[in-house]
Amino acid sequence: MWVTVITVMLSVVLGGMWFLEVVESIGIEARQESVQMLQLEDSLSEARNQLHVQVRHWKNSLLRSDEPEEFARNRADFHTSAAAVQQALENARQQALALGMDVQPIIKLQTQHKLSLETYAQAWQIVEAGKTASYKVAENMTVGMYREFLKSLNQLYASFDQLIKKRVASMGQIKDSSPFRPRFMELGALAVLLPLVALFAFLISYRAMRQLGRHDRRARTIFEAIGDAVVVVDAAGRVTSLNAQAQQLMACTEAQATGQPLDQVFRIADIHTGQAIESPVQKVLRDQKTVAMANGMQLIRQDGSQLAIEDSAAPLLDAHGTLFGVVMVFHDVSERYAVQNELNRERDLFEKTFNMAAVGMAHLSPAGQWTRVNNKLCKITGYSADELMRLSFQGVTHPDDLGSDLVNLKRLLTKEIDIYRSEKRYIRKDGQMVWVAINIRVIWKDDGSPDFGVSVIEDIHSRKLAEQEAALAHQQYEALFEQMPEGVLLIDTEMRIAAHNREAMHQLGYSSAQMQQLHVWDFEAQDDLAQIEARKRKIFQTGRDDFESRYRAADGSLFDVAVSVQLISRYSRPCFGTSLPRSRRPCKLNTWPTTTS
Numbered sequence: 001m002w003v004t005v006i007t008v009m010l011s012v013v014l015g016g017m018w019f020l021e022v023v024e025s026i027g028i029e030a031r032q033e034s035v036q037m038l039q040l041e042d043s044l045s046e047a048r049n050q051l052h053v054q055v056r057h058w059k060n061s062l063l064r065s066d067e068p069e070e071f072a073r074n075r076a077d078f079h080t081s082a083a084a085v086q087q088a089l090e091n092a093r094q095q096a097l098a099l100g101m102d103v104q105p106i107i108k109l110q111t112q113h114k115l116s117l118e119t120y121a122q123a124w125q126i127v128e129a130g131k132t133a134s135y136k137v138a139e140n141m142t143v144g145m146y147r148e149f150l151k152s153l154n155q156l157y158a159s160f161d162q163l164i165k166k167r168v169a170s171m172g173q174i175k176d177s178s179p180f181r182p183r184f185m186e187l188g189a190l191a192v193l194l195p196l197v198a199l200f201a202f203l204i205s206y207r208a209m210r211q212l213g214r215h216d217r218r219a220r221t222i223f224e225a226i227g228d229a230v231v232v233v234d235a236a237g238r239v240t241s242l243n244a245q246a247q248q249l250m251a252c253t254e255a256q257a258t259g260q261p262l263d264q265v266f267r268i269a270d271i272h273t274g275q276a277i278e279s280p281v282q283k284v285l286r287d288q289k290t291v292a293m294a295n296g297m298q299l300i301r302q303d304g305s306q307l308a309i310e311d312s313a314a315p316l317l318d319a320h321g322t323l324f325g326v327v328m329v330f331h332d333v334s335e336r337y338a339v340q341n342e343l344n345r346e347r348d349l350f351e352k353t354f355n356m357a358a359v360g361m362a363h364l365s366p367a368g369q370w371t372r373v374n375n376k377l378c379k380i381t382g383y384s385a386d387e388l389m390r391l392s393f394q395g396v397t398h399p400d401d402l403g404s405d406l407v408n409l410k411r412l413l414t415k416e417i418d419i420y421r422s423e424k425r426y427i428r429k430d431g432q433m434v435w436v437a438i439n440i441r442v443i444w445k446d447d448g449s450p451d452f453g454v455s456v457i458e459d460i461h462s463r464k465l466a467e468q469e470a471a472l473a474h475q476q477y478e479a480l481f482e483q484m485p486e487g488v489l490l491i492d493t494e495m496r497i498a499a500h501n502r503e504a505m506h507q508l509g510y511s512s513a514q515m516q517q518l519h520v521w522d523f524e525a526q527d528d529l530a531q532i533e534a535r536k537r538k539i540f541q542t543g544r545d546d547f548e549s550r551y552r553a554a555d556g557s558l559f560d561v562a563v564s565v566q567l568i569s570r571y572s573r574p575c576f577g578t579s580l581p582r583s584r585r586p587c588k589l590n591t592w593p594t595t596t597s
Contacts, residue, residue, distance in 0.1 A: 036098055037099065038230075039091070039095050040095040040096055040099065040160060041161065042245075043088050043089070043091040043092035043095060044088070044153070044156065044160065045157070045228075046084070046088040047089050047153060048150070048153055048157065050081050050084040050085045050088060051081075051146070051149065051150060051153065053077075053084075053335070054081035054082050054085060056339070057074045057075070057077040057078035057081060058074075058078050058142070060074040061074035061078060061124075061127075062127065062135050062138065065127050065128075065129050065135065066129045071129075075124065078120070082113075086110065086113060086114075089110045089113065090110070092106050093106040093107065093110070096160070101160070101163060105159070106156065108152075109152055109156055112152060113149060116145045116149060119141060119145060120142060122141065123137075123139075123141040123142055124138065126138045126141070136444075140448065143446050143447060143448055144446065147446070228249075228329070228330065228332065229242070229245040229248075229249045229330050229331060230242065230245070230246055230327065230328070231246050231250075231262070231281075231327070232316075233262050233325055233326050234324065234325045235285070235323055235325055237261055237263075237282070237285055237326075238259055238260065238261055238262070239258055239261075239262055240325065241258065242254055242257055242258075245331075246330075249299065249301075249331075250265060250266060250299070250301060251301040251302045251305070252302045256302075262281050262282075262328075263279065263282070266279060266299070267300040268297045268298065268299055268300065268309070268311075269297065269300060270297060270298075271296050271297055271298045271308055272296070279311075279328070280294070280312060280313035280328060281313050281326045281328050284313045285323075285326060288315050289315070290312070290313070290314040291312055291313045293310055293311070294310065294311065294312070295309075295310040295333060297310075297311070299330075307332055307334055308332070308333050308334045308336075308337045309330045309331065309333060310333050311329065312328070312330070313326055313327065313329070314326070314327055354374050355374050356375075357376055359376055359458045360373075360374060360377030360379075360380050360456070360458070361373070361374045361376070361454075361457070362374070362377055362388075362393075362455045362457065363452045363453065364393065364452060364455055365452060365453075366452070367392070368393050368394060368409065369391075370391060370392065370393065371389070371452060373388045376457075380426065380428075380434060380436065380457060380459050381396055381428055382428040382429035382430050383429050393405070393455070394406075396426045396427055396428075397424060397425070397426060398424065398425035400425075401422075401424035404422065405424065408420040408422070409440070412440065412441075412442050412453070413442065413450055419439060419441045420438075420439070420440045420441075421437070421438070421439050422437070422438050423436070423437045423438075423460065424438065434459065434461045435459075435461045435463075435464040436457050436459060436461075437458045437460045438455060438456065438457050438458075440456075441453065441454050481499075481501050482501050482502055485503065486503060487500070487503040487507045488501045488503070490568075491520060495519055495520040495521070496520070497515055497516060497518045500512070500515045507553070508523055508551070508553055508554060509553045510554045514554075523551045523552050524549065524550075524551065525549070525551060525558050526549050526550055535547060535565075539566075539567050543567045544564070544566040544567065546562070546563070546564045546565070547562075547563055548562050548563070549561055
């Protein structure tokens with residue numbers, strides 16, 4: 001009897017140990033495969049994130065190419081991000097290989113990325129600081145590469161995602177494989193000999209399989225919600241497990257967090273106000289509903305530092321729909337927030353610069369419609385911003401100037417010219433005409449199509465009026481100068497004739513071309529150089545002088561003149577104004593100053 005009891009007890013112990021070993025081995029293999037699949041997905045996600053960063057540094061390098069330090073920094077950051085893309089793809093290849101998946105698509109993607117880096121390197125060789133044309137050539141060399149590579153990466157991510165989901169769905173299904181058949185035969189032998197042991201083992205097996213099924217469902221839920229960091233809590237809100245990424249982001253170890261209430265190791269606050277907010281786990285425990293991915297929060301880490309995150313949570317339910325825990329997924333979005341903050345700062349700076357500019361500024365659609373206008377342009381045209389946005393530049397341009405605008409806009413859109421400059425007239429809202437100087441340049445999309453035009457409009461109406469008045473005054477002066485009854489000469493400081501009227505040419509007997517070549521000594525018959533220099537000094541000191549002299553005509557004849565000289569300005573340079581009498585006899589002459597032209 002004692003032998004039988006001992007045998008039964010030994011069989012129960014051995015059978016239980018055997019079954020627990022099998023169950024444990026299944027659990028370990030399932031968990032290992034789950035981790036590998038999650039790592040594969042994370043690697044592809046990391047490659048995609050680093051690709052965005054890589055392209056951002058490429059564009060920043062072009063924008064800052066005229067700043068050597070910024071250009072070098074962005075170029076170095078580009079190579080760092082590119083290396084991170086390659087490393088992430090290599091990690092994905094190794095993980096896919098370990099899972100027995102086809103790695104050829106990943107190898108193809110690695111090759112595609114390396115070829116793109118060669119193209120970027122060639123483009124950089126073209127960039128010359130301060131030369132816009134070189135930026136465009138470099139940018140055109142890389143147009144489309146980013147989108148094409150991202151499309152291939154997304155397709156690869158989607159295909160692997162489907163394969164992983166199929167793997168997850170098959171987890172926990174017992175197959176007729178090597179460790180089961182011989183051991184189940186041994187268990188059958190024990191069951192034949194010892195029915196009680198078989199019944200007891202069956203009960204243990206049933207409970208163990210239920211537990212295994214529960215773990216399988218938990219793995220599926222975690223996988224479906226996986227992002228970067230994963231934390232699992234029980235129904236009481238206490239941490240049961242967390243992965244390595246969660247430990248890193250939370251700045252604590254698994255031993256420190258396990259068994260602790262989640263709100264003690266995972267505290268979050270509003271990123272804008274700093275007010276503490278409820279974690280998504282508490283919402284799931286209360287409502288038993290999945291909380292979708294949300295942002296706008298920061299994690300208060302165990303070391304006191306703060307980290308911007310996005311998180312989501314989902315309930316863990318057993319076969320009867322009873323909640324036995326919650327899985328939470330979150331990841332670091334600090335870099336995204338930093339980029340967003342920088343973009344917001346630059347956008348705010350642009351808005352202030354745009355609206356406070358001392359010249360009119362506008363954005364135009366390829367059809368010529370105004371899509372953005374600043375305050376100065378509204379002031380120039382007399383229209384409000386809303387009214388201008390309902391118009392096009394054709395609607396305010398003077399009809400006589402519109403033809404040239406349309407021709408040159410077409411030349412801009414066909415890249416025949418880079419910039420269009422013109423002076424033209426606008427018709428204000430009140431019907432008045434205003435002169436403006438415009439500069440228009442086209443901004444292009446990555447695919448080479450026009451995105452929008454940037455127009456700078458300067459109010460030059462006052463200058464135009466001044467130019468017209470100056471032109472009229474000059475015409476009046478020229479008419480008066482030519483119609484004077486006495487000959488008038490303008491003599492520069494080198495004592496050469498700078499200008500003359502028709503009567504002076506007639507009196508001296510030279511042609512106009514000859515007059516322009518004459519020096520004072522060519523017609524001044526007085527040879528007392530000391531006296532002449534004294535007169536010149538007096539003119540510079542007092543601004544005028546009156547004296548008598550004798551001139552020599554082209555035919556050699558001499559005639560006496562009474563000369564009146566005045567220091568005047570012409571083309572912002574000093575010169576002498578003098579006049580000749582109509583008849584060749586001594587007389588006193590008048591001074592005829594000129595105006596600056």
